[in-house]
Amino acid sequence: MVKNAGKKILLMGNPNVGKSTIFSRLTGAKVTISNYPGTTVELTQGYIKLGKAGSGVVLDVPGVYSLEPFARADEVAVEMLDVGDIVIDVIDATNLERNLFLALELRERGIPMIVALNMWDETRHKGIDIDVKKLEKELGVPVVPICGLTGAGVKELVLHLEKLGRREFNTLTKAHKWEEIGRIVSAVQVLRHHHHTFLERMEDISTRPVTGLPIAVLVLYLSFIVVRFMGEALINHVFTPLFDRIWLPLMERLSQMLGSTGFLHEVLIGKLVDGSINFGESFGILTTGLYIPIVAVLPYILSFYLVLGILEDLGYLPRLATQVDNLMHRLGLHGYAIVPMILGLGCNVPGAMALRLLESRREKFIAATLMAVAVPCIAQTAMITGLVGQRGGRYVLLIFGILFTLLVVKGLLMNRVMKGKSPEILWEIPPYRLPQPVAVLKKLWMRISGFLTEAVPFVLMGIFAVNMLYYFGIIERLSVLFSPFLTGAWGLPKDAVGAMLMGFLRKDLAVGMLGPLELTTKQLVIACTVLAIYFPCMATFIVMVRELGIRDMIKAACIMIATAVIVGTLLNMFLWF
């Protein structure tokens, strides 16, 4: 996991102390992100130049409040201590007292250690005076005030790293630690009165539910608009032209070389539609297999992660999670489940990837099922709006109304039926901090490369599998099998089978395929709703399998299919137009 490249430097600290900003200040462009073995805990590492001492590896350890572990992420942090040569304990200078607990625990470990007193610039307008020299003496380890945002103090920190030595400290009991902390804080820190800054006033407004809830709605709406706009712009003006102008000619040549038919052609290029390659429908690994993750999904993922990263670094997510916690609890989830749900509105794939934010298996299961059933991705939303909108806006509203009702009803039901309870929230709400572009872009890059290396291979495999099902005629047999049900229960014409099958792969294309079928409005509404509910698209499915495990995913899939059958049939019976 950790390559042998000089000293291993652990970047540790409480959550929300600006560790990742310092990380991006310390390290160069080459950064890798990986999962800690056997966990979904993400581990980021980068490289640092250390003057004469050569180079080192900086490991961004998950934020913890204490070395006594509560969650898996905490355990990882403690295990990391065994491999580290140096510890940089990042302390939030505006929260000295609480941060010192970890510092006292860390210094007892006997690893050479330095304290980075972060947020130094913030102490001044928060009315906090800290005597750094005194603090250094009290702690017995070097203390460097720094500001991750501007980079001030980072150089001194690096200089210190080269000449850190080991020191022994007595082990204190917990009670003694708090006592010691009380003593240190009163010795080194003086508080003055200060006036509220603009950001602090914003904090108050977005925390209070009366103003916070409308703000949450506004933020979500704006994020959604931005992501959609950026995603579409990227698809139409960057990725599609790139694929059409550069990749398509290459593929056409390859297709000719392979003689336009045969098994290998089928696997790599797929079927030719009207004599030419169709990236959406050919189903070859090199055509549809690359087109879907890169052209259709990646732009949305890119813009989503950009917006998410900004909101994250701003410190908005814990606030949002607190605002919606109440509602989410009723659905068997807790506040943070809003993140995968929102992501899912853009594209279910990153939504499913964000499931790992949730702690319990129960929550992951509920969130995944709800997302797959009731959260249409943006591409699908766009297609439904376009196609059904021609018949009247109220039908579009009807479809989304049905989906939302399903979300609430199913959440309430699963919360009742499933054993266990959603965990009680307890988290820190960090102050607002202006996001730093470098850190945001670095994080964006890490996430995108994570998507490309982790999700894309699965999508390729999925496309290959579907292609083979077509190739061996299994799909046709399935459609013969299912068409009586389609016409009987849902009242859809036989031709809709193709669209339904396409839905396993691409929901938006599937909706598009309904267009030429000349459906009645009622049929169209049923088809669109059922398409949204019955199964996640292939890419989402694969990611969900990875996050939930195959057994839970099968259970979830059964719930989805059952819901689609019931809802489709009910709509067919009761829709009045």
Added chain:
Amino acid sequence: MRSTVGHRPVKLIISIIFKEVETLKRAEKRLLKLYGAAETLEIRQPFEWTDYYSDELGSRLKRKIICFRLLYPKEKIFRIKLETNRIEDRFRINGKRTVNIDPGYVNDAKLVLLTTKDYTHRIHIGGSIFAESTLFFQEGSFRRWPWTYPDYASEELVDFFNNVRKIYMEDIKKVKSNEINLTEAKEKQLMVVKDITGGQDTVRRLELLGIRRGKTITKISSHFWRGPVTVKVGNAKVAIGHGMARKIILETP
């Protein structure tokens, strides 16, 4: 039956059985010094229920039950029996007791007596002390258990304890107004954490976020329908689920 709210202190009562009024006065003085002033409510009666004490104390005994003003924390109550035992010893003449002192307490649900003698229905509560639920409160009055001593089941004493309970219920209202949990706290008001009644894990998790006994915290906001509560601790803000917030007991500084 009523369930008792876990965290509240209780009303201390002490029964004194004696022969000489002089002994009573001295014992009473000692007790008042230890546990503070008594309520005006008290009861005095000849003690003719049993001759269990006649060997030691003699015949024609009398009893007085005192009710103290102070509300006593439940978890420390066993110490009182240890202290009254020492007082009994101090009043011994030739190794024989001249006074019998039995402490106990009343709360909204029951009368509990403290004793050094173990028995089937008695539960050890600390030191060498056992507790017995002697009367339970139901439908407007205290009622007896099968094991209740006949004197405590008498109408006179049941009436007395019903009145003690009335005073206690008034007291506890006042206590409650000073000591509240986080969900009941007013926004923007400085409060001191008095206790955290949750399990070890809850206590530790809160502690690491800076919420522990003696810390000053300010509630910032709370959400509708039993939503989370946000508080300010030092310079940090923390969101706490409703259930956990109820376990954080606060008092005005």
